[in-house]
Amino acid sequence: MHSLDLLIQHLSRLPGIGIKSASRLAYHLIQSDAAYNAQLSELIATIQDTIISCSICNSYSEQDPCEVCSDASRDRTTMCVVEHPQDVLTISGSGAYSGLFHVLGGALSPLNGVGPQDLDFRNLIERIRKGSFKEIIIATNPTEEGDTTAMYLRHLLKDFDIRITRIASGLPIGGDLEYADKITLSRALRSRISFNDE
Amino acid sequence: MHSLDLLIQHLSRLPGIGIKSASRLAYHLIQSDAAYNAQLSELIATIQDTIISCSICNSYSEQDPCEVCSDASRDRTTMCVVEHPQDVLTISGSGAYSGLFHVLGGALSPLNGVGPQDLDFRNLIERIRKGSFKEIIIATNPTEEGDTTAMYLRHLLKDFDIRITRIASGLPIGGDLEYADKITLSRALRSRISFNDE
Numbered sequence: 001m002h003s004l005d006l007l008i009q010h011l012s013r014l015p016g017i018g019i020k021s022a023s024r025l026a027y028h029l030i031q032s033d034a035a036y037n038a039q040l041s042e043l044i045a046t047i048q049d050t051i052i053s054c055s056i057c058n059s060y061s062e063q064d065p066c067e068v069c070s071d072a073s074r075d076r077t078t079m080c081v082v083e084h085p086q087d088v089l090t091i092s093g094s095g096a097y098s099g100l101f102h103v104l105g106g107a108l109s110p111l112n113g114v115g116p117q118d119l120d121f122r123n124l125i126e127r128i129r130k131g132s133f134k135e136i137i138i139a140t141n142p143t144e145e146g147d148t149t150a151m152y153l154r155h156l157l158k159d160f161d162i163r164i165t166r167i168a169s170g171l172p173i174g175g176d177l178e179y180a181d182k183i184t185l186s187r188a189l190r191s192r193i194s195f196n197d198e
Numbered sequence: 199m200h201s202l203d204l205l206i207q208h209l210s211r212l213p214g215i216g217i218k219s220a221s222r223l224a225y226h227l228i229q230s231d232a233a234y235n236a237q238l239s240e241l242i243a244t245i246q247d248t249i250i251s252c253s254i255c256n257s258y259s260e261q262d263p264c265e266v267c268s269d270a271s272r273d274r275t276t277m278c279v280v281e282h283p284q285d286v287l288t289i290s291g292s293g294a295y296s297g298l299f300h301v302l303g304g305a306l307s308p309l310n311g312v313g314p315q316d317l318d319f320r321n322l323i324e325r326i327r328k329g330s331f332k333e334i335i336i337a338t339n340p341t342e343e344g345d346t347t348a349m350y351l352r353h354l355l356k357d358f359d360i361r362i363t364r365i366a367s368g369l370p371i372g373g374d375l376e377y378a379d380k381i382t383l384s385r386a387l388r389s390r391i392s393f394n395d396e
Contacts, residue, residue, distance in 0.1 A: 003248040003260060007241040013234070015226050016219060027284045028213050029242060030249050030258060036211070041243035043205040044227060044235055050201040051228050060228060062201060086225045 004030075053085075056127070058103035058120055060085040068092070068101055075099040077134040081124065081153060083107050083141060091139060099137075102127065107145035108152055119149070121156060128160060135163040142169040142187075202228075251283075254325070256301035256318055258283040266290070266299055273297040275332040279322065279351060281305050281339060289337060297335075300325065305343035306350055317347070319354060326358060333361040340367040340385075 004026060012022035029037055053059070054066035061067060068074060068088065078099030080091060088101045104119040128136065138153050140146035150166050157164050170188035171180055180188070202224060210220035227235055251257070252264035259265060266272060266286065276297030278289060286299045302317040326334065336351050338344035348364050355362050368386035369378055378386070 003241065003245060004258065006237075007245055010234070010238045010241055014223055016222065021214060023284065023287070024214065025212050026245070027258075027282075029245055030283075034246055036208070037242055037246060039204075040208045041239045043201065043208055044242065045239035047201060047205055047224070047227050048232055048235060060202065060225075084225075085228075086221065089221070 056123075057088075057101050058085065058105060058123075059088045059101055077132060078137065079128070079131075079133050079135075080137045080139050082139050083146065083149070087139065097137075099135075104140070104149065107140055107143070107149040109145045109148070114145075116152065121153075125156070128157070128162065133162055135165060137165050137167060139167045142167075254321075255286075255299050256283065256303060256321075257286040257299055275330060276335065277325070277329075277331050277333075278335045278337050280337050281344065281347070285337065295335075297333075302338070302347065305338055305341070305347040307343045307346070312343075314350065319351075323354070326355070326360065331360055333363060335363050335365060337365045340365075 007026045007029070008019065008022045011017055011025050012019045014022075017025070050062055051060050052062070052064055054061045054064055054069055056065045056069045059066050059068065063070070075098050078097075079102055080097060080099055081102045081104060082088060082091065083104055083106055085103050088103060091097050091101070102120070102124045104121070104124070106114055106119055108114055108116065108119065127133075136153075136157060138150045140149045140153075154164055154166075168191060169184070170191055171177070171184065177185070205224045205227070206217065206220045209215055209223050210217045212220075215223070248260055249258050250260070250262055252259045252262055252267055254263045254267045257264050257266065261268070273296050276295075277300055278295060278297060279300045279302060280286060280289065281302055281304055283301050286301060289295050289299070300318070300322045302319070302322070304312055304317055306312055306314065306317065325331075334351075334355060336348045338347045338351075352362055352364075366389055367382070368389055369375065369382065375383070
């Protein structure tokens with residue numbers, strides 16, 4: 001079955017989808033609603049034409065500037081710097097942030113040959129220079145690469161009279177001390193918060 | 199982002215894909231190779247037109263009769279009865295079976311309202327009557343529904359002078375006694391094989 005094998009093979013190239021999951025998805029698609037298949041097919045075929053990069057923040061959007069950059073009601077004194085476009089949606093979705101974003105396009109990784117020239121620091125500096133930001137929140141991932149990028153940013157922004165912060169790392173809410181890894185635990189201890197100050 | 203939300207929503211309707219995996223897949227599709235997206239889209243759009251049910255065994259195929267039913271080199275004295283079309287591929291793929299198949303289209307499940315009239319027993323009996331089968335292997339799933347279907351088949355086929363067998367249940371190869379569930383373990387004990395007979 002040439003086309004079924006091809007579909008399974010294509011689905012198995014998606015992230016997190018192995019050959020068994022791909023088979024399961026393919027068989028599901030054979031049996032599913034024809035209208036659903038047509039819609040899914042159309043969305044996959046057109047997604048790269050409808051989604052563009054915002055020329056200001058590099059986030060994904062259907063318009064340029066994106067919804068966040070063009071939303072006058074957002075706090076224009078705070079900027080959250082993230083690695084990837086999807087991080088914008090994750091942080092927006094938390095409902096805990098109402099400022100602007102800047103997507104670097106990745107994290108510094110000397111081992112993988114990703115240097116400062118590969119990430120969008122230039123427009124970030126330009127935006128900070130022209131804007132009226134009071135705080136830059138560095139929300140790169142709590143990984144070695146993300147931390148390296150955060151340290152680089154800290155250095156890069158040190159001459160601006162702006163508060164530079166890093167999102168907290170520690171135990172996930174609902175987690176259990178017993179299951180926390182040593183690095184997370186030591187970071188949680190180091191970043192401990194005083195109860196007396198409150 | 200209307201189209202991105204729509205894509206995520208559609209992807210999350212696939213089996214085993216939650217909203218987080220769907221987002222990950224959608225972002226992957228935005229960044230992936232355009233030719234790959236076009237191919238995947240085309241395969242999804244056309245799969246239901248290219249894959250048909252074999253009129254003999256009910257298995258999925260691009261031709262009727264299917265590759266198995268029309269393959270003269272296969273053993274036509276053995277038939278393996280399975281629940282779903284994908285089971286044919288799974289069993290064929292094991293390389294341990296070279297006979298014919300019959301897909302029932304599910305398993306008996308009185309609780310879910312699936313009775314004998316909902317499964318293809320009629321063509322199965324017809325095939326057995328007209329064919330020259332020496333053995334019918336019942337390979338329905340080792341679940342309550344699959345076992346019920348197997349018992350029903352055993353009863354249905356009792357007047358034929360044919361060997362009726364059921365695929366073995368027991369500990370999976372590479373498994374560990376410690377992690378086996380009680381039902382699997384008790385079935386493995388009941389179905390124990392004598393070493394003296396060999």
